[in-house]
Amino acid sequence: MARGHYRILLGMAPGVGKTYRMLQEGRQAKDEGRDVVIGYLEPHDRPETAALAEGLEIVPRLQARHGALELEEMDTDAVISRAPDLALVDELAHTDAPELRHEKRYEDIEDVLGAGIDVISTVNIQHLESLNDAVFEITGVRVRETFPDRILDEADEVVLVDLTPEALQDRMQAGKVYKRERAQVALDNFFRIENLGALRELALRELAEDVGERRRPILLDPLSQQAVSERVLALVEPQPKSQRIIRRAWRSAQRLGAEIDALWVRKPGHQPTEEELTQLAALKRLSSILGVHFVEEEGDDLVATVKRVADDRGSTYIIVGTPDERRRVEILRGSLLSRMVRELPGIDIRVVTDRALRESRQE
Amino acid sequence: MSLFRRKQPRPGSKRVLVPFTRGRLDPSVLAAAIRIARAEDATLVPAYLIVTPREFAVDTPMSLQVEAAMPLLEAVENASLKAGVPVDARIETGRTPIHALQRLWDVEGFDRVVVPAAAEGPGFTPKDLIWILAHAPAETVILRPQDGVAQNGS
Numbered sequence: 001m002a003r004g005h006y007r008i009l010l011g012m013a014p015g016v017g018k019t020y021r022m023l024q025e026g027r028q029a030k031d032e033g034r035d036v037v038i039g040y041l042e043p044h045d046r047p048e049t050a051a052l053a054e055g056l057e058i059v060p061r062l063q064a065r066h067g068a069l070e071l072e073e074m075d076t077d078a079v080i081s082r083a084p085d086l087a088l089v090d091e092l093a094h095t096d097a098p099e100l101r102h103e104k105r106y107e108d109i110e111d112v113l114g115a116g117i118d119v120i121s122t123v124n125i126q127h128l129e130s131l132n133d134a135v136f137e138i139t140g141v142r143v144r145e146t147f148p149d150r151i152l153d154e155a156d157e158v159v160l161v162d163l164t165p166e167a168l169q170d171r172m173q174a175g176k177v178y179k180r181e182r183a184q185v186a187l188d189n190f191f192r193i194e195n196l197g198a199l200r201e202l203a204l205r206e207l208a209e210d211v212g213e214r215r216r217p218i219l220l221d222p223l224s225q226q227a228v229s230e231r232v233l234a235l236v237e238p239q240p241k242s243q244r245i246i247r248r249a250w251r252s253a254q255r256l257g258a259e260i261d262a263l264w265v266r267k268p269g270h271q272p273t274e275e276e277l278t279q280l281a282a283l284k285r286l287s288s289i290l291g292v293h294f295v296e297e298e299g300d301d302l303v304a305t306v307k308r309v310a311d312d313r314g315s316t317y318i319i320v321g322t323p324d325e326r327r328r329v330e331i332l333r334g335s336l337l338s339r340m341v342r343e344l345p346g347i348d349i350r351v352v353t354d355r356a357l358r359e360s361r362q363e
Numbered sequence: 364m365s366l367f368r369r370k371q372p373r374p375g376s377k378r379v380l381v382p383f384t385r386g387r388l389d390p391s392v393l394a395a396a397i398r399i400a401r402a403e404d405a406t407l408v409p410a411y412l413i414v415t416p417r418e419f420a421v422d423t424p425m426s427l428q429v430e431a432a433m434p435l436l437e438a439v440e441n442a443s444l445k446a447g448v449p450v451d452a453r454i455e456t457g458r459t460p461i462h463a464l465q466r467l468w469d470v471e472g473f474d475r476v477v478v479p480a481a482a483e484g485p486g487f488t489p490k491d492l493i494w495i496l497a498h499a500p501a502e503t504v505i506l507r508p509q510d511g512v513a514q515n516g517s
Contacts, residue, residue: 164417240406240451244440247433247452254426281470282453289413289454291424 004113007157008092009122010207012199013191015177016163018122019090023052025120026088030056039087039112039119040074040105046176056088064097071097076108079117086118093127093147106147122161123147125203138198139190152206160207165196230258233315234292235306237264238272238279241321241354243286248352249319250290261293261313265305268298303339310347318347322354377405378451380473380501381439384412384460384487386431392479392506393442399477399504400448408473409439410453412463421456429454461491468500476503 007025011018019042030036038058041049059082062075073096079087089112094105102108109119126135129146136142152158163171171177172191234249236242246262253260262283266272272280287294295313299305310318323336340349379400381393388409400407411432415421436452443450453471457463468476476499480492487495492505 240449243452244437247436250429251433254430278471282451285470286454288422289424289456290429 001114001116004116005118005157006109006113006155007118007120007159008152008155009120009159009161010152010203011122011124011161012163012203013124013126013168013196015168015171016161018124018161019046019049020052021161022088022090022120022122023049023056026056026086027052029086034085036086036088037079037082037084039076039079039089040091041088042090045179048176057084059087062100064099066097066099073097073100074105074108076101076111079112080115083115084117086120087112089119089121092121092123092151093145095145104147106151125199125206128152128206131202131206134202135199138202139195141190158207160203162200162203165193165200168196169193229314230256230316231314232256232258232260232317232319233306233310233313234260234262235265235318235320236262236283237321238276238283240279242279242283245319245321245352246283246286246290246292250292252317252319252350256317258317259293260291261295261309261315262287263295263297263306263309265297265299265302268300302336303343306340307343310344316347318344318349319352320349321352377403377474378408378472379403379405379475379477380408380410380468381477381479382410382412382460382464382467382487383435383479384414384463386435388435388439389479392477393439395506396477397443397446397448399475400443401446403475405474406449406451407439407443408451408453408471409436409443410455410464410467411436412460412467413454413456414459414463415456417458421458423456425456460487461494464495465498473501475501478503478505480505480507 009018009021023038023041026036026038036056038053038056040061041053041058059075059079061072062078064071064073074089089105089109092106092109096102096105096108100108102111106121109121112119125131126139126141126143127146128149130149132143132146168177169191172186178186230253232249232253234245236245249260249262252258264280264283284294286292295309297305297309299308306318309315318340320337320340337349337351379396381388381396383392393409396409397407399405413425413428413432415423415425419425432454436454440450440452453467455463455467457466476495478487478492478495480487480489496503496505
């Protein structure tokens with residue numbers, strides 16, 4: 001049987017709206033005709049959350065006892081035998097009552113997924129095992145209920161439910177997360193703005209890394225990747241026309257799935273004019289916005305410098321503007337483009353025309 | 364007659380900034396900006412302003428927004444060069460269009476700013492326009508787009 005689809009809603013702290021989002025998604029799936037049940041819901045005495053759960057079937061909970069405590073847990077077997085398309089299971093890092101089959105709820109979820117049932121679950125970043133020390137340093141609170149990092153790795157989707165620290169504090173103050181008496185204590189401790197900011201950063205970073213990891217399996221093995229990967233090198237000068245060269249190079253790089261470098265070769269001893277400095281700063285800003293690596297090299301011989309940089313960076317594609325050459329130099333030394341073609345074998349060269357020249361010729 | 368000619372500014376040395384955002388620049392505004400630049404022998408600087416969400420560093424590459432900016436800038440450059448006006452396009456990022464604009468004129472000088480007012484939907488809001496008028500480092504012209512003119516019957 002195929003394993004169910006696992007979607008985890010990750011938040012920076014309680015109250016950001018994970019459970020609410022889980023119920024919204026559950027309702028939407030139900031509206032689309034899917035069979036949806038609530039495997040376990042932690043309503044936290046939040047009326048809005050309870051209202052959203054109305055109309056969704058709830059699998060009765062299992063009554064468990066821990067010492068003098070009466071506990072309610074997800075009835076994993078009941079969820080599996082009910083066999084819905086999708087089960088909503090809150091708080092995957094929860095520690096089960098001792099008499100249950102598993103120690104942790106994420107293990108119960110594994111069973112549900114194994115039965116071919118899709119699961120949407122929720123968790124806060126502070127429960128992630130590898131971040132336990134970092135969270136302790138930030139908040140001064142040692143989180144006891146943790147879950148292993150592999151759970152996020154193995155999930156089909158991890159979605160960040162995000163809220164700004166200020167908005168979360170507003171929700172706390174309005175009594176939407178905890179009752180007002182408890183809210184003030186929480187705001188003075190765990191929910192301090194600096195704690196929330198740091199936790200949010202952790203959550204965002206974790207998700208960004210997760211996205212990066214997920215992209216890897218579809219890539220080729222390193223050898224094949226090296227064989228087919230492209231790297232674009234755009235040759236620029238501190239002139240307005242170079243903005244277009246970088247933009248053109250970026251578009252080519254997007255199509256090729258390539259990294260991109262922009263290179264300015266400065267003549268030895270050349271002191272840029274004020275205008276050149278302005279243009280240079282603008283090119284560097286554009287490079288930063290487009291994710292282009294800007295390289296500045298000194299060299300008397302443009303083609304030799306380009307060759308050296310192209311070799312160093314593994315460039316496979318060079319984009320250059322229309323050369324601004326005097327006819328005499330071209331006759332004496334050979335044109336820049338023909339030298340590039342000769343001296344950079346195996347590298348594609350593309351010339352971006354200067355539109356201004358074309359327009360002036362047509363006039 | 365004076366023996367010395369008064370030094371004329373080099374053609375294209377004046378700079379006319381036309382900021383725009385969110386995938387739109389009204390053609391009538393562009394035409395007007397080109398006319399202004401040509402009349403003043405200036406370089407047109409169309410600047411596409413990208414809004415970076417607060418979750419990301421302000422200079423984070425935003426591929427989708429850049430993707431929207433590219434054809435627009437090409438079109439603006441073509442129109443400008445066809446009219447014989449030199450062009451020097453920019454892309455700038457910020458938390459809001461106004462923030463991006465401020466970041467741009469913090470590092471570059473302009474002689475005139477031509478701002479399109481939004482007819483409807485995204486663009487510079489009336490509040491933005493007031494801010495621009497108060498803070499722009501150069502003489503500022505606010506242009507109403509064609510459809511806005513038609514709607515107002517003026």
